Amino acid sequence: MEELKRSEQLNVKDNVNTKVKLKDQDAFLKINHLVVEYTSEGEVIHAVNDVSLSLRRGKTLGLVGETGAGKTTIAKAVMRILPERSSRIPGGEIEFNGRDILSLSEKQMQKIRGEQVSMIFQDPMTALDPVKTMGQQIAEVVRLHNDVSKKEAAVRAEEMLELVGIPASRAGEYPHQFSGGMKQRVVIAIALACRPKLLLADEPTTALDVTIQAQVLRMINDLKRKLNTSMILITHDLGVVAQNCDDVSVIYAGEIVESGTKEDIFDHPSHPYTIGLFDALPKLDSGASRLKPIVGLPPNPTDLPTGCRFHPRCPLATEACGQGKVPMKELTSGHFCRCNKRKE
């Protein structure tokens, strides 16, 4: 019996490995079976459950999902900036540029953060230190990772401000003197100041006005191309994904339910959740006066449903969906879906 189990496990592992090999010859960020838990008042919150991702150099991966699906947690795990006391990574691997991120010391991580991997935060209103000038905040990251004098760092900071479209003369101003969109530009300037190899953009436009959103995204893309940066773009906005991403992973309750190229996901959405997301978008040509929402709410992460996490909300669910772990299946080359109802 035991042997059987072990051989099964081995099989599963082999299976996954070959898949990974098939897809990411030149993957430069690889996340394998990442699990992240938070503890809060004695309860364990399963934020990320067995997530595997890969990202090729210079490409953009869209991470799509509802609030609380674990998107931000994945990004923070890559940077190892999860809250120290209340979070735990009980399993998984994160390989970045050939290095195992999870086994690095804090000192080594400090060298990587801000220089090789950097992050754009969701809420620009609170992401900046209110008592330091914009110039100081950009110069700080420059000085941390480059051996330059204070003056040179200040010059670099001004250049970065110009690069994101803010006059250098405003370097001496404080966050409260900037609008939300301008603050987000500064956050981007900080993130890109050291020309990182990987940029984690966590809903970079959610807190901004629609008019500014397009500008900021265009700017991120321009800079990304200029600096040849890879990017993980976290969003719940499928429009943003369509414009910016090469690959897409759809995440639900801390699990990837569907992944593939943008074309795979947009032209052949396969997982009922993905289909639900597309159905929930307003369509100008269909003439429908109401949106079609996905019924129900995302599951409580302290008490996830068994089997397919989505089955309580799924229109296709049968009793079998509530039992056993649902494996990822490859539908077409590179297009994976976690649903029993889909045939390979």
Add this chain to the structure above:
Amino acid sequence: MIKYVIKRLLWMIPLILSVTVVIFTLMYFVPGDPARIVASTDADEEDVELIREKLGLDQPYIVRLKDYVEDVFFHFDFGTSITNGSSIQSSLMERFPRTLLLTVNSLVLTILIGIPLGIIAAVNPNTWKDRIAMFFSLVAVSIPPFWLALMLVIVFALNLGWLPMMGIGSFKYYILPTIANSVIGIAMQARQTRSSMLESLNSDYIVTCRAKGLSRKGIIFRHALPNASIPIITEMFFTLSGGIAGSLIIENVFSIPGIGVYLVNALNSRDYPVVQGTVIFIAIWVCLLNLITDLGYAFVDPRIRAGFTGSSKKRSRNKKEVAV
């Protein structure tokens, strides 16, 4: 900024004036006849009446109030003590430095011990370090300073004989009073620092700092502490302004001839000009501290700074418009 300081200094005048009126009125209604206290015990009614006339106590309330306010505000004259006839200003000037020294010593201790304790507790929340620091501060807040002062005297002056028991003199004389006077301040500062540090450490910008690759130390001292400093400065203000109140007790226990002893003695002997003078003096001191504290806020927080300069800019612009 200078405009703001001048404005605040001018605001002190009505404030001090009202303090003067209130303390004068209170002293007027306090039972007991100062003239009788001045006169010797066997003086007869006529002598007392003479003294009363000499001190101006026979004048009606409103006349006396007017005279007093005039003296204080136009001649900067607090009058003389009725018990020994010495000038109140010169007594205050002679005594205040001792009280100030005691208070500043306490402030230094709260900064050197209270703030680091608070920081240690805040960066290690719910660990043994935090628990010990907070337990210490709970105990320290609960100790009455006069009791602590007496215990310190018993242990270090009487039993061990390491330090002098009372009086003033060299640096050694201030050690016990400073400790007794600052323990509550240290504990309060530790608690205040802890809670405001915890708040700033949980802010989003701290995550940004971590993402930049800043070290723990850099995050704590370059970002979290400056952002947590407003409540810390407020607590320093309380140490300095409360230092006078604390000195009433501590100076009496250690027989330090400062403002506190002066005020308590004056109260006991119904030396009303001294009480009035000292209270007004303390009021001026607290007002000045308040101003310094507000300037301290502006120094650490650009948003408050902007409030000061912004308002004066607006005003000057308005004035120009009027002129045009």
